[in-house]
Every structure is written in structure tokens, then in C-alpha cells.
Amino acid sequence: MSGRIQRTGIVEGNLVVGQSGGPTAVINQSLMGVIREARFHKDYIKKIYGMHNGIEGFLKEDIIDLGGKLPRELAEVASSPASGLGSCRKKPTEDDCKKIFEICRKLNVRYFFYIGGNDSALSAGIINRIAAANNYELRVFHVPKTIDNDLLVTDHCPGYGSAAKYVAQCFMGNDLDQRALPGIKIDVCMGRTAGWLTAASALARKHEGDGPHLIYVPERPKTLKEIVADISRIYKKYKRCLVAASEGICDKDGHEFLNSEHIRRELHEMGMQSVIKWMDAFGEMLKDAGRAEKDSFGHVQLSGTGALADMLACVVAAAMKRETGKAPRVRSDTLGYAQRSFAGIVSEVDSREALMVGEAAVKYSILGNIDGSVVLDRTGNGENYHVEPALASLDDVAGLKLVEKGKPNHKPLSDKFLNAEGNDVTPEFIEYAMPLVGTLPPKGLLRRGETLQK
Amino acid sequence: MSGRIQRTGIVEGNLVVGQSGGPTAVINQSLMGVIREARFHKDYIKKIYGMHNGIEGFLKEDIIDLGGKLPRELAEVASSPASGLGSCRKKPTEDDCKKIFEICRKLNVRYFFYIGGNDSALSAGIINRIAAANNYELRVFHVPKTIDNDLLVTDHCPGYGSAAKYVAQCFMGNDLDQRALPGIKIDVCMGRTAGWLTAASALARKHEGDGPHLIYVPERPKTLKEIVADISRIYKKYKRCLVAASEGICDKDGHEFLNSEHIRRELHEMGMQSVIKWMDAFGEMLKDAGRAEKDSFGHVQLSGTGALADMLACVVAAAMKRETGKAPRVRSDTLGYAQRSFAGIVSEVDSREALMVGEAAVKYSILGNIDGSVVLDRTGNGENYHVEPALASLDDVAGLKLVEKGKPNHKPLSDKFLNAEGNDVTPEFIEYAMPLVGTLPPKGLLRRGETLQK
Numbered sequence: 003m004s005g006r007i008q009r010t011g012i013v014e015g016n017l018v019v020g021q022s023g024g025p026t027a028v029i030n031q032s033l034m035g036v037i038r039e040a041r042f043h044k045d046y047i048k049k050i051y052g053m054h055n056g057i058e059g060f061l062k063e064d065i066i067d068l069g070g071k072l073p074r075e076l077a078e079v080a081s082s083p084a085s086g087l088g089s090c091r092k093k094p095t096e097d098d099c100k101k102i103f104e105i106c107r108k109l110n111v112r113y114f115f116y117i118g119g120n121d122s123a124l125s126a127g128i129i130n131r132i133a134a135a136n137n138y139e140l141r142v143f144h145v146p147k148t149i150d151n152d153l154l155v156t157d158h159c160p161g162y163g164s165a166a167k168y169v170a171q172c173f174m175g176n177d178l179d180q181r182a183l184p185g186i187k188i189d190v191c192m193g194r195t196a197g198w199l200t201a202a203s204a205l206a207r208k209h210e211g212d213g214p215h216l217i218y219v220p221e222r223p224k225t226l227k228e229i230v231a232d233i234s235r236i237y238k239k240y241k242r243c244l245v246a247a248s249e250g251i252c253d254k255d256g257h258e259f260l261n262s263e264h265i266r267r268e269l270h271e272m273g274m275q276s277v278i279k280w281m282d283a284f285g286e287m288l289k290d291a292g293r294a295e296k297d298s299f300g301h302v303q304l305s306g307t308g309a310l311a312d313m314l315a316c317v318v319a320a321a322m323k324r325e326t327g328k329a330p331r332v333r334s335d336t337l338g339y340a341q342r343s344f345a346g347i348v349s350e351v352d353s354r355e356a357l358m359v360g361e362a363a364v365k366y367s368i369l370g371n372i373d374g375s376v377v378l379d380r381t382g383n384g385e386n387y388h389v390e391p392a393l394a395s396l397d398d399v400a401g402l403k404l405v406e407k408g409k410p411n412h413k414p415l416s417d418k419f420l421n422a423e424g425n426d427v428t429p430e431f432i433e434y435a436m437p438l439v440g441t442l443p444p445k446g447l448l449r450r451g452e453t454l455q456k
Numbered sequence: 457m458s459g460r461i462q463r464t465g466i467v468e469g470n471l472v473v474g475q476s477g478g479p480t481a482v483i484n485q486s487l488m489g490v491i492r493e494a495r496f497h498k499d500y501i502k503k504i505y506g507m508h509n510g511i512e513g514f515l516k517e518d519i520i521d522l523g524g525k526l527p528r529e530l531a532e533v534a535s536s537p538a539s540g541l542g543s544c545r546k547k548p549t550e551d552d553c554k555k556i557f558e559i560c561r562k563l564n565v566r567y568f569f570y571i572g573g574n575d576s577a578l579s580a581g582i583i584n585r586i587a588a589a590n591n592y593e594l595r596v597f598h599v600p601k602t603i604d605n606d607l608l609v610t611d612h613c614p615g616y617g618s619a620a621k622y623v624a625q626c627f628m629g630n631d632l633d634q635r636a637l638p639g640i641k642i643d644v645c646m647g648r649t650a651g652w653l654t655a656a657s658a659l660a661r662k663h664e665g666d667g668p669h670l671i672y673v674p675e676r677p678k679t680l681k682e683i684v685a686d687i688s689r690i691y692k693k694y695k696r697c698l699v700a701a702s703e704g705i706c707d708k709d710g711h712e713f714l715n716s717e718h719i720r721r722e723l724h725e726m727g728m729q730s731v732i733k734w735m736d737a738f739g740e741m742l743k744d745a746g747r748a749e750k751d752s753f754g755h756v757q758l759s760g761t762g763a764l765a766d767m768l769a770c771v772v773a774a775a776m777k778r779e780t781g782k783a784p785r786v787r788s789d790t791l792g793y794a795q796r797s798f799a800g801i802v803s804e805v806d807s808r809e810a811l812m813v814g815e816a817a818v819k820y821s822i823l824g825n826i827d828g829s830v831v832l833d834r835t836g837n838g839e840n841y842h843v844e845p846a847l848a849s850l851d852d853v854a855g856l857k858l859v860e861k862g863k864p865n866h867k868p869l870s871d872k873f874l875n876a877e878g879n880d881v882t883p884e885f886i887e888y889a890m891p892l893v894g895t896l897p898p899k900g901l902l903r904r905g906e907t908l909q910k
Contacts, residue, residue, distance in 0.1 A: 025632070025637070027629075055636075066902065075902070077900075078900030079902050082632055082898050082899055083629045083632055085637075086900065087902060088637075090637075172794050172798055174799035175537045175538065175794060175797035176794075178479070178537055179537070179793055182475070182539040182540075182541075183545070276737070276741045279741075280734070280737040287733075287734040288770065289730075290728065290730040291773040293773050307762065307769075308762015312762055315745075316744070316745040320746065329747060333793070336789070338643075338791070338792075339629070339633055339641070339787070340629060340630070342633070343630065344629045345628035345899060346896070442799070442800070444535040445536055446531075446535065447536075448522075450508070
């Protein structure tokens with residue numbers, strides 16, 4: 003793994019750093035890492051600029067001077083969730099990239115750091131090609147972040163550990179809640195294309211019989227009948243069932259449940275016309291409200307509605323009512339934005355690594371690398387868990403070859419992390435994810451012991 | 457404030473403790489308090505029994521022997537959310553209460569502790585009247601808990617501080633998230649009849665312009681037009697708007713939004729037939745699924761669906777689209793079960809007080825009181841915050857006189873805690889709630905300072 007290296011000696015000029023895409027709990031640690039490391043290289047790095055709202059702001063030359071920020075202010079921001087510089091969801095056009103380059107030239111920016119997901123890596127690659135074509139020495143680095151944990155090349159992504167910790171603690175509570183008041187509960191987690199975050203719900207298990215009892219992810223297409231059969235089986239065994247489902251769970255054609263003809267056909271076969279009518283009414287309402295939108299990357303925005311959770315709860319209740327004559331107590335929650343920006347739930351490891359990738363990006367730039375994406379190499383597990391930063395090419399992390407072939411450029415959950423039935427994770431996943439999340443709070447269980455009567 | 461006192465000397469016998477209603481993060485501290493204190497009185501309190509799943513289990517004589525539990529096991533349970541003994545939502549009939557009394561007599565139970573909300577206090581009162589009529593000396597105590605903070609008499613309720621802390625931290629994150637990616641966001645919080653928990657969102661504010669910018673609670677009826685106008689005004693000012701709304705927000709007749717004829721009429725007048733159709737379709741779907749249920753206290757279960765949040769988001773987007781020609785980015789979340797049982801978010805003060813009320817209940821029983829509910833008396837605020845436990849009558853805490861008149865037996869947010877417009881809390885509320893929540897995590901803001909350009 004290495005970026006393109008062109009040792010032209012160390013270039014002197016200004017630095018700009020920006021943040022892009024959805025927030026994480028530790029994205030400001032990476033920002034802090036860039037600033038703190040840059041201050042060690044005053045001979046080469048002169049001014050330290052921040053883009054206000056990513057490249058969207060940078061294109062308007064909306065720039066913040068970060069050079070004079072006091073360590074205390076920076077430290078407080080670093081410990082706070084969400085992008086301190088502001089963010090954007092803009093995928094720059096070729097023209098935008100040219101303009102970004104022109105602004106860099108105008109401001110004598112020689113060091114360009116973009117903290118974001120794979121689309122940010124893609125943008126960074128384009129900008130640097132334009133700089134190279136103009137014979138302007140620009141160092142362009144991508145600093146990874148995403149709660150989705152789906153970036154290529156890297157072992158895992160800064161931001162994931164903290165989001166996974168939130169999800170694990172949420173499921174710990176939901177599981178104890180359900181032990182106290184039994185029923186069926188379906189929790190929908192973030193993850194449109196990959197199930198990494200949903201899978202982290204498994205970390206909530208501690209005692210025999212603990213939930214989540216079922217985990218559904220986009221990597222394993224499902225039918226409603228399969229899901230209902232799974233839940234029904236668990237419910238018979240434990241008199242309760244806690245389910246984790248990704249918002250992006252899909253049918254065998256890869257279509258999300260709420261946009262799937264297969265699911266509609268199943269609902270029809272199951273005699274659940276009222277669900278179909280509700281889905282149609284939902285679509286009409288969203289359309290009328292101007293909310294049936296897609297972002298500029300083409301993703302349909304599901305994360306703002308509770309539709310999937312409500313649908314699944316009703317289908318499960320209706321199916322089990324038919325099976326047993328009585329609907330069990332079924333509830334659902336859509337975990338929401340708290341997964342990515344809840345204040346106060348931070349994985350220590352994640353926080354440290356987010357800082358490290360920011361610092362490493364600057365170090366690589368000073369070492370003469372002209373571009374690249376900082377990735378995390380895991381060199382040990384369990385008690386020997388250890389990671390080292392490494393440099394990968396922007397195009398590899400962006401998945402440029404996949405994008406050119408029209409294929410998805412994200413990393414799905416590995417096969418080894420999913421069980422044969424496609425409704426749970428394996429012990430290998432727990433081993434992978436646990437060090438990223440770190441210590442979890444107590445989960446005590448009052449053992450029944452001998453009951454007095456009966 | 458005092459319970460009925462009948463000094464007959466100290467009675468000797470067994471103890472039973474149970475937990476009822478929705479979980480809280482610290483309800484097991486109260487359980488721990490009862491057990492720990494009871495162990496100090498071995499001369500009088502012989503066996504320590506736990507009801508498995510509250511009175512529902514007790515009626516089946518499903519009882520756990522708590523006497524031999526090791527401190528370590530108890531401590532771990534005490535630090536975990538949700539009812540360690542299991543819970544129930546059963547409101548006992550007069551016959552149930554007679555049976556409960558018979559079981560007490562059979563097991564020589566002389567000390568009866570029920571940790572729960574106002575319905576638990578009501579049940580406890582009935583049981584003790586039966587015991588008295590049978591000339592059986594039973595000490596019956598209610599130990600308060602509820603995230604809703606709506607019990608009568610007491611200054612505040614164990615369980616509220618931790619839930620309020622969760623809500624505050626959630627809004628801190630949501631606010632920073634929205635600063636990074638501006639738009640409109642509506643977060644629906646638990647609270648069917650009282651807005652205490654929703655009001656706690658205000659604790660998330662730290663900097664000028666911080667959200668939540670609007671807070672809607674059941675105590676202040678609203679129309680959709682008022683809400684849309686509020687949001688539109690804030691959005692013009694800050695280019696963003698974060699809203700906290702109780703699940704129980706209602707119209708002027710006290711009907712919840714999703715069951716309100718006024719709201720339907722408004723939607724009709726606003727030309728939002730698609731929302732009405734969706735509401736109807738939702739009702740049909742819930743009915744088909746057997747989920748259009750009420751619990752045995754007569755509350756309609758809203759907390760399991762995301763309907764209110766989805767509806768509000770669509771109405772606001774549609775209305776603003778008409779006003780400005782373009783729908784702003786509107787999102788909504790329904791905060792869900794995490795509010796009551798998230799593992800790892802605990803207010804230290806809340807935890808300590810929950811333990812204290814459990815201990816105090818046993819102490820009062822040993823002092824010769826025959827029944828009562830332990831309440832919290834606040835004797836200082838701010839840095840001088842201090843509470844003392846006190847004993848109130850079961851009937852006062854249960855609001856028996858109100859129930860007999862057919863009136864609600866919960867404590868609404870005081871008028872002094874709500875602003876004149878009915879869309880925010882006052883500084884008095886912050887002063888009231890802050891000590892209950894305790895320290896909040898950092899919320900750093902990168903000040904713009906001088907921008908370089910423009």
C-alpha cells in the first residue's frame with residue numbers, strides 16, 4: 003500500500019483542511035490531528051486554513067483561519083461530535099475541481115487535506131490530477147472517516163468504533179428492557195449499502211439468551227417470509243425477540259424493502275394489502291412534501307423516516323396474529339442521527355485513531371508524498387490489538403476501477419463475518435469489532451436461582 | 457407530608473419487593489437500596505423476596521429469593537438499566553389485590569415495596585386497605601420511578617435525571633450535526649401526557665444560536681399552522697431549525713395530533729390530503745396487524761411507531777415548499793426506547809437518589825410507618841443543590857382524589873417552566889433540571905473569527 007511518491011524536496015506554502023459528508027463522533031479529532039501536526043512544520047507549512055462546509059464553502063472562498071486557534075478551543079472541538087468546520091454532501095464536477103485548484107493556486111495552498119468518505123477520496127484524486135496537469139505542486143490527502151466502516155483498503159474506518167459503541171449500548175439497554183417487558187422489538191440501524199454498523203449490535207450480548215437474536219444486513223437479501231419465520235422461531239424459544247436490521251436490507255435484486263416489487267408481491271400473497279396501501283400513501287405524502295429526494299450521489303434518503311421499522315413491526319405482528327390468533331407485543335425503533343453524532347459516547351480507541359490519521363496525513367505530506375489516503379493496518383488482535391497508519395492510493399480507496407465499471411465502491415461485510423443463515427454475525431466479527439469499541443458498561447442480570455414456588 | 461403512622465412496635469416477618477411499568481436507567485439502584493437496607497434489619501426482616509415481573513408474577517407466586525445474592529451481582533444489576541426483577545404493566549383489580557394480600561399472608565410477608573409510577577402507588581394503597589380490613593399488619597411502601605417525572609408531591613422522580621441526560625446529549629449531538637449540515641430537524645421525545653423529558657432537550661444549549669430552537673409539549677396545545685410559522689421564522693433567522701416535540705403534543709381539546717379532528721381539518725385546509733390519506737392508511741395497517749392497542753390503563757400506545765415524526769416532517773416540508781418554492785432539507789427522528797434504557801448514560805445524582813429512595817422506604821417501614829410513598833424534597837439549588845427523602849401518603853402520590861373525579865393524576869410541567877408563546881422552556885426550568893442531570897460532555901464550537909474572503 004503506497005501513494006504516489008515524488009520526492010521534490012519539501013514544498014513551502016499554505017495548508018487547507020476540510021470535512022465532508024455525514025458527521026461522526028471523532029471527525030474533529032482528525033481535524034485536530036491535521037492542525038496539531040501542521041504546527042510542528044512551520045518551516046514549510048505557513049498558514050492553516052479551514053474550509054467552511056467542505057468544498058461547497060471552499061468554492062465560495064468561505065475559509066476560516068485556523069492558525070491562531072488556541073489549543074483549548076481546539077481540544078474542546080476535538081472532543082465534540084459532528085464536523086466542527088461544517089460539512090457538505092457535494093460531489094464536485096470536473097469544473098468544480100478546476101475551480102478548487104485555481105483557488106489553491108491563488109492562496110498558495112500546497113497542502114490539501116480532505117476528511118471524508120470514499121467520495122471525498124475520489125474528489126481528491128481528481129483535484130490532484132488537475133494540479134499535476136498544470137505543473138503545480140499540490141499535496142492532496144484524504145483522511146478517512148465514516149460510521150459506515152465501508153471504505154476500501156483500510157482495516158476499519160475512524161468514526162465506526164464510536165458509532166458501533168453507541169449501537170452496542172443502545173442494544174444492551176433494549177435487550178434488558180425487553181427482558182423486563184417481553185415482546186418483539188425491531189431496531190433499524192443506519193447502513194444503506196453495508197451492514198457493519200448493524201452488525202455491531204451483536205456486541206451487546208453478554209449472557210445466554212441475550213439479544214439481538216437476529217441481525218439482518220444488506221449483504222444478505224431476505225424475504226418477509228424468512229424474517230417472519232426467524233422471529234417466530236426465536237419468540238417460541240425465548241418468549242421474546244430482539245432484531246437488528248439495516249435500513250438498507252434488500253431483496254434478491256438488491257432493491258431496498260420499501261422499493262421492492264418482490265416485497266410487494268409477498269405482501270399481496272400474505273394478504274397484507276393494508277401495508278401496500280400504506281406504502282403507496284407514504285410515497286405520495288413524501289412526493290407532495292418534496293421529500294422524495296435523492297442526494298447528488300444518487301442515494302435515496304431513507305434515514306429521515308421511520309417507514310421501514312413501522313412496516314416490519316406491522317408485518318411481523320400481522321403474520322404472528324394469524325399464526326397464533328393473537329398479535330404479540332411488537333415495537334420498533336429507528337435509531338436515527340444519534341448513531342453518528344450522539345454527544346458523549348466515544349470509543350477511546352476510535353478517538354485516538356482518528357487523531358492519528360489526521361497527524362499521519364500531514365507527516366506523509368511532509369515526507370514528500372504527493373497524494374494518498376491514510377489507511378489503518380491492524381497488526382494484532384484481542385489484547386494485542388494494534389494498528390499502524392499506512393498510505394494507500396486515492397484511487398484504490400475511492401474504488402476508481404469499480405466506479406468506472408459501474409460497480410459499488412464500498413466494502414461490504416466480509417463473508418467470514420456472517421453466518422450461513424444470513425441472519426447473524428460470526429464470532430470472527432466480534433473479535434474484529436470489539437477492540438474498536440472498547441469497554442462497554444455493566445450489563446447485570448439477576449439470576450433466577452431457585453424459585454420459591456412452582 | 458407524611459404517611460399514616462401506627463406505632464405498634466416493629467413487626468417481624470418477610471419482605472417482598474417488585475418493579476413495575478417502563479424501565480429506567482436507575483430503577484435497579486432503588487432495588488439495591490431496598491435490599492441493602494433490609495439486610496441491616498435482620499432482627500425484623502427475615503427473608504427478602506423479589507417478585508418476578510411485578511405483581512403479575514407475584515399473583516402466580518413467581519418469586520425470587522434475593523436474600524443470598526452476593527453484593528457483586530447486586531452491584532452489577534444496580535448499574536444496569538431496566539428492571540432487573542422483570543416488570544409488568546398490570547393494574548390490579550380489587551380481586552387481584554385481595555389475592556396479593558392472601559399471598560402476603562401465606563408467605564408471612566410484612567414488608568411490601570413496589571417500585572413504580574403513580575399506578576403502582578394506587579395499587580399499593582388498595583392492597584394496604586385490604587390488609588387493614590383483615591387486621592393483618594402489612595407495611596406497604598411505594599418507591600417512585602419514572603422517566604416522565606410526572607409523579608405528584610415529589611420535587612422530581614428517580615429515573616428522570618438519567619433519561620433527561622440522554623435526551624440532552626442526544627440534542628447536543630443533533631445540534632452540532634445540524635450546524636455541520638443545516639436543515640430542519642424534528643425530534644420526537646417520550647412523554648404522552650407531560651413534557652418534562654422533552655423540555656430536557658433545552659439543556660443541550662450552550663452557545664448563542666444553539667438548538668433546540670423550539671420545544672413543544674402536551675401542556676401547550678398547538679396547531680400545525682403555529683408550528684409551521686415558528687419553524688419558518690427560526691429557519692429564516694438561523695438557516696436551520698432543531699425542534700423537540702413530545703409524542704403527546706395535542707390540539708386544544710387535548711387530543712393527540714394523530715387522533716385529532718382539528719389537525720385533520722387543518723391538513724384539509726392546507727391542501728395536504730396526502731397526509732390525511734397516509735394517516736388513514738396507517739390506522740388501517742395498525743388495525744390489520746392487531747397493533748391498534750391500548751394498555752390496561754387506557755393509554756394508546758404511540759411510542760412504538762415513527763408516525764408523528766414522519767407526519768410533522770412532511771407537513772413542514774410541504775408548507776415551506778409552498779412558501780419558498782423549494783422544500784428545505786427536513787428530517788425527523790423518534791428517539792425511542794433508548795431514552796428509558798440506554799446502557800451507560802446515567803446521571804450520578806439520579807443514581808444516588810434512586811438508591812436513597814429505596815433505602816429510605818425500608819427505613820420508614822422500620823420506624824413504624826405502615827405505608828407511604830417516598831418523595832424527594834429539594835432544599836437547595838445550583839451549587840447548593842440538595843435533597844432529602846420524605847414520606848408522603850400513597851393516596852396523595854397516586855392522586856386518588858383526582859382519579860375519583862376522573863381527572864389525570866400526573867404532574868404537568870409548571871407554568872413557570874414554560875414561556876409565554878408555549879414553544880420553549882424558561883430559565884427557571886434549566887435551573888430546576890440541570891442539577892438532576894449533572895455534568896454534560898463537551899460541546900465545542902469552532903468560532904468563525906475573521907473569514908479570509910468576503
